Amino acid sequence: MSIEADQIYDIIGPEGFKSLVAGFYERVAADDVLRPIYPEEDLAPAERRLRLFLQQYFGGPNTYSIERGHPRLRARHMPFKIDQAARDRWMQHMGASLDEQDFPDEVKAIMRDYFEQGTTFLMNHHPAEGGMFTTKRENN
Numbered sequence: 478m479s480i481e482a483d484q485i486y487d488i489i490g491p492e493g494f495k496s497l498v499a500g501f502y503e504r505v506a507a508d509d510v511l512r513p514i515y516p517e518e519d520l521a522p523a524e525r526r527l528r529l530f531l532q533q534y535f536g537g538p539n540t541y542s543i544e545r546g547h548p549r550l551r552a553r554h555m556p557f558k559i560d561q562a563a564r565d566r567w568m569q570h571m572g573a574s575l576d577e578q579d580f581p582d583e584v585k586a587i588m589r590d591y592f593e594q595g596t597t598f599l600m601n602h603h604p605a606e607g608g609m610f611t612t613k614r615e616n617n
């Protein structure tokens with residue numbers, strides 16, 4: 478049997494997303510690289526936004542878009558400096574939370590793949606490019 482990403486909500490349900498995202502934010506709260514990047518003192522609203530977005534992406538209700546509009550995730554992440562280190566920490570914590578979940582292996586594989594690609598796509602700070610494509614003044 479092979480499943481598609483938009484069937485995942487029916488398989489793991491709202492509780493699955495809740496548990497995945499809670500496990501992730503527990504780790505973010507204790508992370509010296511990531512915690513300072515999250516602007517709000519209270520992580521609960523950010524946790525809710527991520528949960529609603531993921532539910533929607535993986536075939537659940539579109540509450541996220543009703544509340545927040547089109548996701549435009551790359552644009553929404555621009556205010557935050559996401560370099561390789563931040564990207565890797567994010568992936569590490571989401572991967573660890575995913576490992577703990579009682580989801581079918583195929584679900585875990587699809588979600589892991591999505592996060593691997595999504596986190597790379599959301600990087601917006603690539604110091605290695607500086608030398609060739611930006612002036613010295615911009616190279617930071």
Ligand code: HEM
Pocket residue numbers: 511514515516517522523524526527530545550553554557558559563564567568591592594595596599
């Ligand atoms: C596939 C990977 C990712 C997804 C699906 C994702 C998704 C989201 C969503 C849906 C929001 C809320 C947007 C809104 O409605 O305003 C958000 C906010 C945010 N994301 Fe991500 N993100 C990802 C990766 C990352 C990475 C790698 C970082 C690195 C630091 C990051 C940092 C943040 C920060 C700081 C916020 C603001 C918190 C808030 O107020 O919601 N995200 N992300």
